[in-house]
Amino acid sequence: MNTPTLESSLAEIVGAKNILTESEDIIPYSFDGTAAIKRLPRAIVFPSDAQQISEILKLARSQTPPVPVVTRGSGTGLSGGSVPVEGALVVCLTKMNRVLELDTANLTLLAEAGAVTQEIYDAADKAGLFYPPDPGSMRVSTIGGNVAENAGGLRGLKYGVTRNYVMGMEVVLADGSVCWLGNKCVKDVAGYNLRDLFIGSEGTLGIITKVLLKLLPKPAARQTLLATYAQMDAAAATVSDIIASKIIPCTLEFLDRKTIRCVEDFAHAGLPLDAEAVLLIESDGHAAAVADEAAQIEEIARKHGATSVRRARDSAEAAQLATARRSAFSALARLRPTTILEDATVPRSELAHMVRFVEGVATRHALDIATFGHFGDGNLHPTILTDERNTDEMHRVEAAMREIFDEALRVGGTITGEHGVGLAKKKFLPAQLGDASYTLLKNIKRALDPDGLLNPGKIFD
Amino acid sequence: MNTPTLESSLAEIVGAKNILTESEDIIPYSFDGTAAIKRLPRAIVFPSDAQQISEILKLARSQTPPVPVVTRGSGTGLSGGSVPVEGALVVCLTKMNRVLELDTANLTLLAEAGAVTQEIYDAADKAGLFYPPDPGSMRVSTIGGNVAENAGGLRGLKYGVTRNYVMGMEVVLADGSVCWLGNKCVKDVAGYNLRDLFIGSEGTLGIITKVLLKLLPKPAARQTLLATYAQMDAAAATVSDIIASKIIPCTLEFLDRKTIRCVEDFAHAGLPLDAEAVLLIESDGHAAAVADEAAQIEEIARKHGATSVRRARDSAEAAQLATARRSAFSALARLRPTTILEDATVPRSELAHMVRFVEGVATRHALDIATFGHFGDGNLHPTILTDERNTDEMHRVEAAMREIFDEALRVGGTITGEHGVGLAKKKFLPAQLGDASYTLLKNIKRALDPDGLLNPGKIFD
Structure with missing residues (x-):
């Protein structure tokens, strides 16, 4: 009797139709939404419940040496969190979708x-x-x-x-x-x-x-506003003043000039092409509360010099504006071969400073950077439009990213607001956490996964 | 030169006036708000910053054997979390109060x-x-x-x-x-x-x-209502219907008959002495939203047979009603020598069942149990009025508590909604967590505190 291979044992657990091992089948699982990172796994399995996953982990651990296991869903991540380790077993959960x-x-x-x-x-x-x-x-x-x-x-x-x-x-x-x-x-x-x-x-x-x-x-009512600015600082001042006025809108989004033009070209939502910045603001809740809040927000935007404030007349127009913002990444991604979407995040009070800092970085390193993001959260998405095949430019991208992260940390921010550390940012993490916290993190990882079986090399080495 | 004692070394760190070692000074730190648990520490220190605490921990660890360290603030806990281990060093943070x-x-x-x-x-x-x-x-x-x-x-x-x-x-x-x-x-x-x-x-x-x-x-407006019921089930049905109507009030509190009488005697807030249950409900937010919500809540309460719904006319009356609820524990604590305040919590849908179950437990074990609590959260406070010197009664208390916890877990609840595990509930924890989660907890403790220096014997042994 032959010793079963890992692949045949996996097929026993999940069924032969729920495992991929051919190289043309495996390639689509070698990357996620993150630019410029690809690694080929050994096999993909599609389990149907926790029990199967338990057996898969025990099997992977029993190999000599143990086979690393990387979990993924749709692979939309932006920090390489679900990019496989070379030769890893990928556990893809898309069939557990009920x-x-x-x-x-x-x-x-x-x-x-x-x-x-x-x-x-x-x-x-x-x-x-x-x-x-x-x-x-x-x-x-x-x-x-x-x-x-x-x-x-x-x-x-x-x-x-x-x-x-x-x-x-x-x-x-x-x-x-x-x-x-x-x-x-x-x-x-x-x-x-x-x-x-x-x-x-x-x-x-x-x-x-x-x-x-x-x-x-579900909130009973909703109102979407689009405020247009000739200067980015005026947009930032509007955001600060909204918060200082004790208003917490549902959504408070920002697009810079480059993003506006690019999105308008892509989504035709009627964004003003001559603006330096737009804010997309949404208030939701009780109808009277929304009406009051929208009126206050409009007043604050005008006080800070908004050149126009457009209120969506109906849900269709609101959806069109939201779609414009949601398409920012896709729209920008058409411009250059490689799109690096960053998400350095700062305390809200540091927003205007941070946007200006990113602009300075772009100029200094001769890079094309568009910025949009969740202004209300201090969560910026400086988006670097580049080409991963251009080694020289990629060195400048690297330098730019480091400057942006350093500055975010200097003003009390974080290297990642919502995308995660994964592979893409692990070298920047120690600076944010400091020795004691970083050691604590590793300590937790060691306690829960002493053999380093799960998604090794992510967050830290 | 004499070897310094632990006490003299501690005095070096925090200053002689910030350490207590005399037994009459130590006794007030031998218990917290939890009934029937007292343990005498070795000394109390009052550090002024993290650096001093760091030195205290290093010193405690360097002793042979290491001296356990128990942290406390005001000692209002209700699960024995800040009750010292016998001979422990108590780190009291009340001087770090800025x-x-x-x-x-x-x-x-x-x-x-x-x-x-x-x-x-x-x-x-x-x-x-x-x-x-x-x-x-x-x-x-x-x-x-x-x-x-x-x-x-x-x-x-x-x-x-x-x-x-x-x-x-x-x-x-x-x-x-x-x-x-x-x-x-x-x-x-x-x-x-x-x-x-x-x-x-x-x-x-x-x-x-x-x-x-x-x-x-700060919410702009606030409205407090008191709904009175001749039957507990009607109060519970009101709560379910409020949630089902997609209303999330700020506060949704419940007092049973025994608690009502006791609180009224203590706080004179005008609670109806003939009621089986009252709900104290508070809505807050935008004035129009609050007015609408209060009207809807009143309608729902009446639909479910509330015998009266009183709206606080002003903030003074609202404060009086809130104080009545807040004084429930103090009011009940006057009745018997020992007051055991429990906080078994269940999914909201199981509230009416759980209140009835507690009533049944009280009858079966011939115990005096008053129930009040955060009905909206499914967080009940069955309060056992007893006497810790009566061994036989305490056995029945023990049996009653176990039945209440078992039932809370059976319906998907927890042994503690807001008081913690501490000493008081650690024997009930394994049943809630199950083997895998319980082992995981211990694993985390071992990773972060391998010598068991910090608050040993709490949550688990």
Whole structure:
């Protein structure tokens, strides 16, 4: 009797039709949404439940040497978190994609990790409920990936990020044991909060297989405004003044001149081509509250010299404006072969300074950088339009990124607001965390995955 | 030259006037707000910053055998989390009590861990801002204790708990290293979320020394209602219907007949003495939204047979009603020598069932149990009025508690919604977590505090 190969043993676990090993089948799993990083895995498996994943992990660990395991969903990540290690086994959760339960009495939704974010939003919406996190990739991204990366979105200012909506999860640990963390209780302080440790752990501590989400009542009304500025500083001052006026809009987005032109060319939403900056602002809630808030916001925008303030007349126009903002990345990505989307984030009070700093960096390094982002969250997306084949230019990109991160940290910010560390930013992490915190992180990784089986080389080496 | 004693070395670190070693001075630090648990520490130190705490930890570890360290603030905890281990060194943070910064541009507040919760609320309030978490003990509790226990309060339904307002912290680890976790960014996904691991870790993983809190704009309006019921089920049905109607009030509190009578006798707030249950409901936000919400809530309450619905005419009457609810514990505590305040919590849909179950337990075990709590959160406070000197009765209390916890878990709940595990509930924790999660917890403790120096014997042995 022959010793079974890893591949045949995997086929035993997931079924022969749920494993890919041919090189032409494997290539699409060698990268994610992150520019310029590709690594070829050994095989892809599509498990159907936590039990299969437990067996896969035990099998991978039993190999000599152990075979690293990298988890992925739709592969929309922007920091290389789901790019395989060379020769790794990829566990792809896209076949575990069911919404399992919508509990309207407790306002919760239970889904498998491979469920698409948009489908979760839609399931809640149909029941008059609301799942607020809306990462840019939500039409294709999976909820498991959102949780593993703690994805943000356009509604972070008022509603927070994915973390704020995860009440519980099923997770398979590196040793193959299956845990439930959390429950449907609004309050629970029984033991350490390990649920929040797995949220944002980028597949390095365990494999999330089910997610229990908190839903909210759907806001009754919504108003979208577009404010146009001849100067970026005036836009930034508007944002500061809105917050200082104790107004927390649902959405407070910013596009710079380059992004505006590019988006308009792509999406034809009627953005003003002569503007230096636009703010896309959305207020939601009780109709009277929204009306008041929109009026106050318009007044503040005009006070700071907005050249125009356009209010969406109906939901179609609001959707058109939101789509314009949502298409920023795709629109910019058409300009040059390589698009590097950054997400340095700073305290809100440092926004204007940071946008100017990025402009200076672009000039100094002769780079094409467009900036847009979640201004209300201090979450900027300086987007470097470049060409990965041009070695000299890529050196300048590297230098520019380091300057941007250093400055973000100097003013109390972070190297990543919503995209994660993954492969793309791990060399910048020690500077942010400092020795004691960085050591603590490694200590946690060692405790939960002593053999370094799960997504090795991500976040840190 | 004599070898310095532990006490003299501690005095070197914190100054002679910041250490207590005489037994009459130590006794007040031998217990906290939890009934029937007392243990005498060896000494109490009052450090003034993280650096001193770092030195204290290194010194405690260097003893043979190492001296356990127990952190406390005001000692208002209800699960024995700050009760010393026999012979422990108590690190009391009440002298580190300053509010260090109120940043109105970023809506944050930085405080030392020993700052009193009420003072934080007041500092925010003065600036037109709002710190929502309001544990019952907030007039005396410290923010560090609130964070270590992840304290809840009356506004949890709409605003969440302490965890939802902690953006960052300074923490001294068991090895004496000092970490900063988090920052002023609304979004940050750089590395594992260790901040949330320390929140609710009950002093067993590190000593929290500073806390960076998120503030909200102060709600513009507020309306308080008191709905009276001849039957508990009608009150529970009202709560379910409010949530099903997509209304999330700020506060949704419940008092049973025994609590009502007791509170009225104590606080004279005009509660109806013939009621089986009252709901105290508060709506806050934009004035028009509050008016609509209050009207809808009143209609729902009447539909479910409320015998009366009283709307507070002004803030004085609202405050009187809130005080009535806030005094429930103190009022009940006068009745018998020992008051055991439980906080089993269930998904909201299981509330009516759980209240009835507690009534059945009281009857079966011939115990005096009054129930009140945060109905909107599913967070009940069955309060056992007993006498710790009566051994037979205490056996029945023990049996009753076990039945209540078992039932809470059976319906998907938790043994503790907001009080923590500490000493009081550690034997019930394994049943809630299951083997894999429980092992994971211990694994984390071992990784962060390998010598078991910090608050040993809490949460688990």
